[in-house]
Amino acid sequence: MPVSRRSSATPIAAALLLTAALAAGCTSPSPSSPTPSPSSSAPAPESENAPGAGEWNVRPASVAAIGDSITTAFDACSLLSDCPEVSWATGTDARVASLARQLLGDSGAVGERSWNYAESGAHVSDLPAQARRAAAHEPELLTVMIGGNDACAPDVASMTDVEDFRADFTETMDILREESPDTQVYVSSVPDLMRLWSEGSGSALARAVWQLAGICPAMLGDPGDASPAADERRTAVRERVQDYNAVLAEVCSADRLCRYDGGAVFDYAFTADHISDWDWFHPSREGQSELAALAFEQVTAE
Template sequence: MVAKIAFVVAAAVVWTPLTAAAAAADPAPVVMAALGDSISAGFNACGWYVSCTSRSWSAGDDTGVNSHYLRLLALNPEIKGHGLNFAVPGSASADLVAQAQKAVAAKAGYVTILIGAQDACVDDEEKMTPVPVYRARVDRAFAVLATTGAKVFAASIPDVKRLWRLGKDNVVARSFWALGHICPSMLARASSDAKKDRARRERVRDRVRDYNAEMAAACAAYTPGCRSDGGAVFDYPFTLDHISRWDYFHPNADGQKALARATFKTGFPWDATVPLTRESSAAGG
C-alpha cells in the first residue's frame, strides 16, 4: 500500500504540471478581430487625423509595432490576411455590441477589446456613462461573442490623468487639447490648479478605474475564455514620446508598439505546436 501511494504521488508530481500546461495552452487562431475605439483603430499613428489600422496594437500588420496579429502569425501562418479591425474612432461602450456582431459574422476565434475612453472623455463629467450602464453594455457584447466561444482579450483603458500630468506644462499639448476639444472632462483648463479642477480630474480618473474593474469582472465571468490585462495598459508608464504629435492624445507608432508588448504578454499562452487550421476551425463550428 505504501508503495502504491508513493507511485500515485510520484505520478501526480510528474504529470499534473504537464497536463495543466497543456490544458492552459490554446491553439493559435486563424481569424482575429480588434474591437474598440480610436486607440485600436490606430488613429493618428501615421497621419493627420486618420485611422492607421496597420499600426494598431491589436490587428495591425506594421512590423515596427509587432501587433497581436503579427505575433499570432508567427505561431500560425493560417491567420495571414485575417487580422480584422472593427474598431471605430469615437466609439463608446454603446457601440460594442455591433462590433461584436461583426466579429462573430467574421468567425473570429480571438477578439481584443479596448473600450471606454470615450465613455469618460465627454464635454461634461456629468455626461460620463454610468458604471452600471457600461457594465451592462460590455456584458451584452460578451454574450454575443459567447455564441461562437471566441477567446477574448480585454485591455484596460489608459490613464488619461497621466497624460494630463505629462502635457499640462507643454503649451503645444494644451493648445491641441483646447482647440481640438479633446477629452474635456479631463483635459479642459489643463493648466488650472484650482481645487474644483483637481477634484474633477480625480473623479474622471476614478470613473476610468471603475470601467476597468467592470471590464475585468465581465471578462472573468465570460465562460468560453477571457484574459484581462490586469491593468497593464492603465498602469503603463508612457511618456509624451509614445503620444502622437498630431493631437497629443492618441498613441503614435511607438505607443502602439508599447501597447502590443505590454498586453500580449498578459494574454493567452498560445500553443505554437498545435495551431488551429481553417478546416478544424470550420469543423468546430
C-alpha cells in the same frame, strides 16, 4: 523622457487644423477614414494543439479586434486619419509588431486571418454591434479596448454611467458567446487619462491643442488650471476610468475564455514619446507598439 522634447518639431498649424476639423479628439469618427473592412472572409485554419473547452490557447490562429480609435490607430501616422496598419491589435507594419503579427506571422497571414472592426469615436454602447460583425468570422481571439470615449465626455456629469457601461459590455460578451462560443477574448484596461494630462500639461503646445480642439474636455479641459476644483474634476474622471476597469475585470472573470489584462494598460508608465505628435492624445507608433507588447505578454502567458 520629458515632454519638452516637442517644441517646434510639431507645427502649430496642427492645433489650428485640429480645431477646425476635430470636434473632440477621439470622440467623433474621422469622415475620411472609414472602419477597416475585413481582409478576408475565409475561415481561419484550425490551430495546432487546439485547446479543449475552457482551456486557453496561447497561439490562436486568427484575431479580430473591436473598440475605439486607439485600435484604429487614429493620428498615429498622419493628422485626422486612421492608420490601421500600425494598430496594436491587427496592424501589418513590422516596426510596430502588432499582436496579430506576433501571433500569425508575416503581413500576408495577418491580412488573411485578422479583422479590425474598431471605430474611431466608439463608446461601449457601440460594442455589441461590432461584436456581431467580428463574431461572423468566428475568430480564435477577439481583442477589446473600450472606455476612453465614455470617460472623455464634455463634463463629469456626462460620462457614461457605470451600470450602463456594465450592461453594454455584458451584452457584448453575451452576443459573442451566442454567435462564436469558442472565441477567446483579451480585454484591455482603459488607459489612465490622468497620466495623459500629467505628461502633456507641461507643454504649451499640448495645452493649446487640447484646448483649441476640445479634446477629452472632462480630463483635459482647462489643462493649466491647478485649482482644487480642477483637481477634483480630473480625479473624478480617473475614478470613473477605474470603475470601468473594475467592470471589465468582473464581467471578463465570469467567462471561461476571457482574459483581462489585470490593469496592465492603465498602469503602464507611458511618456510623451508614446503619444501622437498630432493631437497629444492618441498613441503614437511607439505607443501602439507598447500596447502590442503588453497584449502579447498577456495572451501568451501559460
